[in-house]
Amino acid sequence: MGLKVYADxxxxxSRAIIIFCKMNRIxxxxxxxxxxxxQHRTPExxxxxxxxxxPAIVDGKFKLFESHAILRYLACFFPxxxxxxxxxxxxxxxxxxxxxxxHHANLRRGAMTYVFNSALAPALGFPLNAQAAEExxxxxxxxxxxxxxxxxxxxxxxxxxxxxxxxxxxxLVCELMQLEVVDxxxxxxxxxxxxxxxxxxxxxxxxxxxxxLEVHGILYKVKARLExxxxxxxxxx
Amino acid sequence: MGLKVYADxxxxxSRAIIIFCKMNRIxxxxxxxxxxxxQHRTPExxxxxxxxxxPAIVDGKFKLFESHAILRYLACFFPxxxxxxxxxxxxxxxxxxxxxxxHHANLRRGAMTYVFNSALAPALGFPLNAQAAEExxxxxxxxxxxxxxxxxxxxxxxxxxxxxxxxxxxxLVCELMQLEVVDxxxxxxxxxxxxxxxxxxxxxxxxxxxxxLEVHGILYKVKARLExxxxxxxxxx
Numbered sequence: 024m025g026l027k028v029y030a031d032x033x034x035x036x037s038r039a040i041i042i043f044c045k046m047n048r049i050x051x052x053x054x055x056x057x058x059x060x061x062q063h064r065t066p067e068x069x070x071x072x073x074x075x076x077x078p079a080i081v082d083g084k085f086k087l088f089e090s091h092a093i094l095r096y097l098a099c100f101f102p103x104x105x106x107x108x109x110x111x112x113x114x115x116x117x118x119x120x121x122x123x124x125x126h127h128a129n130l131r132r133g134a135m136t137y138v139f140n141s142a143l144a145p146a147l148g149f150p151l152n153a154q155a156a157e158e159x160x161x162x163x164x165x166x167x168x169x170x171x172x173x174x175x176x177x178x179x180x181x182x183x184x185x186x187x188x189x190x191x192x193x194x195l196v197c198e199l200m201q202l203e204v205v206d207x208x209x210x211x212x213x214x215x216x217x218x219x220x221x222x223x224x225x226x227x228x229x230x231x232x233x234x235x236l237e238v239h240g241i242l243y244k245v246k247a248r249l250e251x252x253x254x255x256x257x258x259x260x
Numbered sequence: 261m262g263l264k265v266y267a268d269x270x271x272x273x274s275r276a277i278i279i280f281c282k283m284n285r286i287x288x289x290x291x292x293x294x295x296x297x298x299q300h301r302t303p304e305x306x307x308x309x310x311x312x313x314x315p316a317i318v319d320g321k322f323k324l325f326e327s328h329a330i331l332r333y334l335a336c337f338f339p340x341x342x343x344x345x346x347x348x349x350x351x352x353x354x355x356x357x358x359x360x361x362x363h364h365a366n367l368r369r370g371a372m373t374y375v376f377n378s379a380l381a382p383a384l385g386f387p388l389n390a391q392a393a394e395e396x397x398x399x400x401x402x403x404x405x406x407x408x409x410x411x412x413x414x415x416x417x418x419x420x421x422x423x424x425x426x427x428x429x430x431x432l433v434c435e436l437m438q439l440e441v442v443d444x445x446x447x448x449x450x451x452x453x454x455x456x457x458x459x460x461x462x463x464x465x466x467x468x469x470x471x472x473l474e475v476h477g478i479l480y481k482v483k484a485r486l487e488x489x490x491x492x493x494x495x496x497x
Contacts, residue, residue, distance in 0.1 A: 073406070073409075073410045074362065074406065074410075085351050087354050087355070087358055088358055088362075089357070089358040089361035089362050090361075091357070091361045092354055092355075092357035092358040092360075092361050093354075095354065095357055096350065096351075096353075096354040096357070099350055100350055113333065113336055113337055114322050114333075117324050117329055117330075117332065117333040118324070118329075120326070120328070120329035120332055120333070121324055121325055121326040121329040123329075123361075124326035124327075124328045124329050124360075124361075124364070125311065125325075125326050127361070127364030127365055128364055128365070128368075128369065131365075132365065132369075169310070169311065172310075173310045173311075
């Protein structure tokens with residue numbers, strides 16, 4: 024009974040877990056839970072995660088949900104994981120925890136609210152909502168500015184001036200990658216003023232490839248589908 | 261240069277940190293940052309926490325913000341802290357991390373949105389907002405139900421069936437205590453159907469007294485002030 028990762032690659036935190044496992048040669052079975060088909064709400068999945076969300080893991084009798092808790096656990100449990108992902112040193116670890124905790128009510132909430140309400144809602148049976156999207160974009164943009172001015176100060180390769188990525192880099196960049204599915208001009212307007220953020224995203228991509236690109240494959244497919252739909256609805260003149 | 265805790269006792273996570281330090285005989289200096297006077301937005305405090313939020317700690321040259329990261333750090337750093345607060349055992353610790361991570365987008369967001377928009381906003385220069393309060397209350401109530409049915413299953417004394425409190429018990433109960441300042445009939449309507457939740461809050465109180473009551477003193481004062489104002493505005497017939 025090995026490690027099972029219940030995931031939907033359209034979910035940012037799911038992708039972070041899968042990339043982390045692949046990067047660290049952790050043996051695991053990926054069990055796909057298709058959110059668009061409501062598979063996270065079945066009685067079977069509720070036994071895995073009563074909160075009905077992906078990702079979740081099962082390792083023998085041990086079950087765990089919440090992606091940051093999973094990343095911390097995997098980093099500590101598997102000896103093959105390099106220290107830079109979640110350092111043993113107490114103060115370095117605390118700084119990473121601080122970013123991971125900050126993430127929830129800031130970058131995650133902003134990006135999720137914006138992307139859902141401006142692009143993904145119809146695929147999940149909800150209408151688009153311009154006002155909610157606007158509120159999300161505001162929080163997203165202020166979160167991006169804070170990451171840049173505080174954790175990437177001096178244009179460092181990774182957060183906190185680190186030379187190698189941590190689980191915080193992986194979690195936050197997977198979140199930002201979700202912007203691939205929104206209108207491309209809008210995406211550019213959000214990221215364009217922030218060269219440091221775009222460099223950092225590239226650094227995390229390069230440090231975790233080929234897994235990063237492979238795991239994000241589905242996102243590019245959805246992006247292409249949504250773009251072709253947008254062009255049909257409002258053709259460029 | 262000892263440990264400094266920058267806190268406003270009107271903030272739930274600030275109270276959790278202070279109670280934790282007192283319970284574990286951690287020597288610290290409490291530096292009051294009065295949010296209602298905007299002291300969290302001064303250039304001096306921005307040097308402590310660039311995110312302009314309490315709580316934050318400084319220990320020599322080491323600075324840290326985000327209450328859960330602080331609780332984890334203090335629990336690991338100080339040998340006087342008993343293991344039950346944040347166990348060394350990897351799977352027990354991961355389960356506590358899972359609750360702490362879940363908290364942000366659920367109980368915390370629901371309670372904060374509800375309490376702010378139904379009671380505290382005017383004191384901070386904002387109008388009350390009935391619609392936002394209603395949305396917050398909905399998330400708060402569903403979060404309470406989830407805590408009860410999942411983490412307090414079998415009416416256990418503390419979360420996860422534990423015999424002693426963890427940092428997750430402390431953080432979540434300090435959040436729920438904020439309901440003291442909303443209309444008392446409303447508060448009763450929210451908590452009344454959940455005997456297990458009320459028992460658990462009592463257990464955390466008892467396990468951390470006299471500190472729990474002392475640190476929550478300001479909340480009872482604000483409660484009394486808001487109640488007298490409510491009675492003046494709409495006197496009971």
